[in-house]
Amino acid sequence: MARSAIQFQRGLSLAEFQRLYGTEEQCQAALEKARWPDGFRCPRCGGHEHGVVHGRRLKRYQCRSCGHQATLTAGTIMQATKLPLTTWFQAFYLIGQAKTGISSLELSRHLGVKYDTAWLLHNKILRAMSEREDAYVLRGKIQMDDAYLGGERTGGKVGRGSENKIPIVAAVSLNEAGHPIHAKITPVIGLRDLGGLQP
Ligand SMILES: [Zn+2]
Structure with a gap:
């Protein structure tokens, strides 16, 4: 599967971040664009034609060729998450913008989630960032x-x-x-x- 990355412009202000990614719909749209920049692509058969099934939380994309259903978060670090996408995006933003790092405790305060939840988010995001770093260095x-x-x-x-x-x-x-x-x-x-x- 192609690597998808959510990247914010350097120095994005908190106000601007909230304007761009303050709602679930905005985060879904950004994630969709990052995963499928040329439109939906079925992870199973590569087909483009799809319908949308509205589930309890995230909408599902159903492939018209093979019937496979994909969610936006399947195969990402957000897979099967119970947290709103806005919380994940805020965590991406806070971790990405912190020049000298941020503690899980600070993250839990900013996001308004329990420490354990913040710790898990923090570790998943840092690991994903280091994997990207590894992938980057192996090129060229x-x-x-x-x-x-x-x-x-x-x-x-x-x-x-x-x-x-x-x-x-x-x-x-x-x-x-x-x-x-x-x-x-x-x-x-x-x-x-x-x-x-x-x-
Ligand atoms: Zn398919």
Whole structure:
């Protein structure tokens, strides 16, 4: 399935956010556009022709070719959610705009939901963001290298075997001119994790 992403313009004000995504209908329309930018596409057979069935909460799209019913949230992190889409969108906005991060507690206060609910939302959204990050970094021309962070303590072993150092993999994607455009640093358990990437 194609990856769908809800992205807000950088620096979108809260007032503007509320104007654009303040209602369930607006959020549904935005989600529909993100999932099917060229119109409905059946996840099972790829058909375009569809009817709409109005369910208790979200409307269902029924494929005219194979009869498959799809909801807007099926296959997304919002699948089977009991929360309104507006709550999810507010969480996307708050997490996306927080420059230094936001705690689950703050999120629960802003969204008016229980801490447990906010914690779950927070974790699902952060995981989805990091998966997108992974997908991004794997595109284009990539340079990878192993490196170590830390290990400044004296008396320990030096280099690869040092017990104080955390092995990391640094991956950098390059543009046409060979300039780095995106970097990602991932801690690894051991250098064997690098597998065939070692020279
Ligand atoms: Zn179908």
